[in-house]
Amino acid sequence: MLWRSVVFKLWFTIILLVAFVLMILTVFLLEFFEDFYVQDAEENLMNQAENVAVVIDQHKETSLTLDTIDQLLAPQTSVTVFFTEHDFWQNKMDANKPSIEPSWFVSNDEISGVFNSNESVRKITTLPNSNAEIIIVGMPTVDNNGAIYVYQSLEVVEETTTKATKIILLAATIAIVLTTIFAFFLSSRITAPLIKMRRVAGELSRGEFNTKVPVLTHDEIGELAISFNRMRRQLNYHITALNQEKSQLSSILKSMADGVITVNKQLGVMLINPPAEQFLSQVNFQGDNEDYTLPQELRKTLQNVIEEEQEYAKEIVAQGRNFVLVMTPLYIEGEARGAVAIIRDMTEERQLDKLRKDFLANVSHELRTPISMMQGYSEAIVDDIAETKEEKQELAQIIYDESLRMNRLVNELLDLARMEAGHIQISKENVEVKPFVKRIVKKFHSIADEQQIELVEHVPVDLTYSFDPDRVEQVLTNLIDNAMRHTPNSGKIEVKVDESNNELTFYINDNGSGIPEEDLPFIFERFYKSDKARTRNGQKKGTGLGLSIAKHIVEAHGGSIYAKSQLGEGTTFIFSIPQ
Known part of the structure; x- marks a missing residue:
């Protein structure tokens, strides 16, 4: 709105101030000129009356005296001369001069004092039987025997005053017009930098810091523009620094493993950062909906932390995962204004701790069985329980087999430890896949024939790929051996190789007992074994490390391994190796 702008307010203020000053000045000037013209008229009439008195005193001849008086008087002036109180003379009257009966001078108490006290009289009065005003002066003659009254109409003074008033009002009007133009120019010039600053301030509020206020003058407004530009630069610097810190803080929070x-x-x-959002979605889990609001239990705990200003730690179990929460007060200017909660997912640590304990228990269990058997059979030999050579030979063979089993377990543990420590070395070379797979499968033909298991392979001809043949042979051996141990008599095992999308994929499929669905996610863990009833031959038990070793070898090649199984129908192990 125009009337709300600084230009209008400044312009209107200047106009109002000048108009007020001109109005006061006009009133005083009109009063001054009116009084001046009245006093000037009185002085003029008094001079004429004095001249008339001198003429009357110096000339004794009446006719000559009266003619001289007529010539001395101004055209608009009238005179009445009283030689005595009843002997008077008036000059010739015309339509433009006021006419007064001589008796009125004698009977009017306000001016008759000229006869009584011989004092001069100056008076503005109204004519008898009329509303016309006159200026009248009176003075005694030189011999004090008579009186001289000179008067004229007040209209003459009013005409002069009216002309002066018109001139003053015209000058005031011209002054107001000029002041309006000057005030508008001045206010526009003064406020132009302010308007530009307002526009730049609006751009600053929208985050645009590149606009600069031009410095047009070197006065206070120019200094204000310089200060505004300096403030813009400082604000841009600080906003940029804050955005960088905010971005760094956001990146740090997003990259943190803890919530x-x-x-x-x-x-x-x-x-809140993504791990914390995942924690809240798990705590508030309801169907498929994700809820990031604080649970009631956590809200109460945080409220206690803020009110008591003490650190607090607690553990929450949600969706099978263990979370440890450490909450501390957030101080701002020495007062607790909030709280910070650090959420750490301890599931992996707990699982690792459990795996460590299970590892020790499994190793102890796996070693205890062969050691017990070796101890028992060796005692039988020492105590001569085995009498014949054949019996001693049989016991010695059992002790030898158990020692091999212990050696195999220790070697696999050492291999697994090196792989988990990252010390596994992969020596890739170009390998013809068909002869390679055929050689590995051939090693199991005798065992397959013994167990009446059909063992076949399907490998494309002329397929060459780059991988570590020894390590991949170890994977295939473990998987085929695992399939042999879980496939019943008259069963079938297929080894299939396929190449697509620059990946070499191996399929080891059997129609054995299968793996329960709940055990599939854990089959590649160390010493993990599903239902022992799935083992075809109780005398041929694995160590529980083969699949874990196979997984590390495949991942060392940059590939992946997984299993698909259906209980009672069979299992398929699939692993891929990229080119």
């Missing part, structure tokens, strides 16, 4: 939740005093979430 972070910051709440204010009203428990409103001010800051």
